Amino acid sequence: MFKALRSDTSARGLAALYGGSLLSGAWTMLIPTIPVLAKHFSISAGAAAQLVTAMAVGRFVGTPISGVLLDRMGVRSVLIGGAMVVAMAALFASALPWLFAILLLAFVMGVGDSIWALGREVAVVDLARANQRGRVLSTLHGTHNAGTALCPWIGGMLTEHFDFRAAFIAYALVSAVAVVLGFAMPHSQSADTPKVEKSPAQGSTSLRGRLGGLRELFGQIQPELRSTYVALVVATIASNSYRITMQSMLPLYAGSYLHFSPSQVGLLFSISGAFVFAMIIPSGIIMDRVGRKWCTVPSTGVPALAFLLIPFTDSFVQLALLVSITGMCNGLSLGSMSVSTFDVVPAHARGRLQAARRTVAEMGGALAPLVGGFLAHRFNPGVPFLVYVPVLIFAATYLALAGRETLAR
Secondary structure, three states: OHHEOOOOOOOOHHHHHHHHHHHHHHHHHHHHHHHHHHHHHHOHHHHHHHHHHHHHHHHHHHHHHHHHHHHHOEEEEEEHHHHHHHHHHHHHHHHHHHHHHHHHHHHHHHHHHHHHHHHHHHHHHHHEEEHHHHHHHHHHHHHHHHHHHHHHHHHHHHHHHHHHHHHHHHHHHHHHHHHHHHHOOOOOOOOOOOOOOOOOHHHHHOOOHHHHHHHHHHHHHOHHHHHHHHHHHHHHHHHHHHHHHHHHHHHHHHHHHHOOOOHHHHHHHHHHHHHHHHHOOOHHHHHHHOOHHHHHHHHHHHHHHHEEEEEEOHHHHHHHHHHHHHHHHHHHHHHHHHHHHHHHHOHHHHHHHHHHHHHHHHHHHHHEEEEEEHHHHHHOOOOOHHHHHHHHHHHHHHHHOOOOOOOOO
């Protein structure tokens, strides 16, 4: 994999990127706190799940900001700033006694996390050759999911033995370490990104001007690849929605409905994360040698099977098996959607067009806990899983039919 990197890339910068990606998975320490938050603040389980909604809305707001910041300030500043925002917000959330304040700070964490995440993706892609992006980006997401595999269990243990605030403190400390790692990144941006003069629309600061700028950038995508970009956006919406549904509804279903302990809930997410991590090498090889669509299409459609069965399971072993399936699909999708998008968009607009795709996806992710919370309160926490079965099937079918294979032969 290291042969995929450009010769002028320092080992220090590479270590900072992958180290920061590993630490970024620590946000999942907060997932097992959801049932405990419900009891602590005497609210419904669906209301407590809005912790995930707040973070998702923050990511939705932060993603377009991150695209602009990347194009104007460079990767290093974005990595440091994003991680610093997360660390400060998590620390304040651990100290405040009001649920509203915690949710507001969760929103701020989401903003910082989205800036941090897109910065890592663009930095790694700038360091890799086009025909080796699959392995490089799958490794990036794999290190992230190594963190997501371990941290839910840690968060569950901290919550069970101390208090839910301990999970927020731990997240703040881990994010502070990522800030330090960000300073190890070089200042330079991609050497092969051409300097393109911006049109007035692209340089505008108004909402109308920004939308006009995005339309211009979309028009610069090769005509035969525009439908592929749209299909990737649709698939990303579906994938992000099912991931957020897992993060918000599985703790309620397993913790509040099936009465699993916080550590058991955390272990389920750790099992899922372990399978994501296990897909690092296979997904990278498939993307770079067989084709991107061999990852993007099944990773979008197969989770529908797990979502169809989750509401009818009532044992830890059965749920562990189903989250293993979603974990493998996550391992295929996280890198492949980004790689395919980078293949399609022009180099000078990577930040903004990648951010646009992720922004629309975060909108779906923000709505998922709201819809899930309503259905969980009205029926039970298993029903929201059924809602996304046809969504996933449609998105996978559309991507298979409308999207082109982007791997250069």
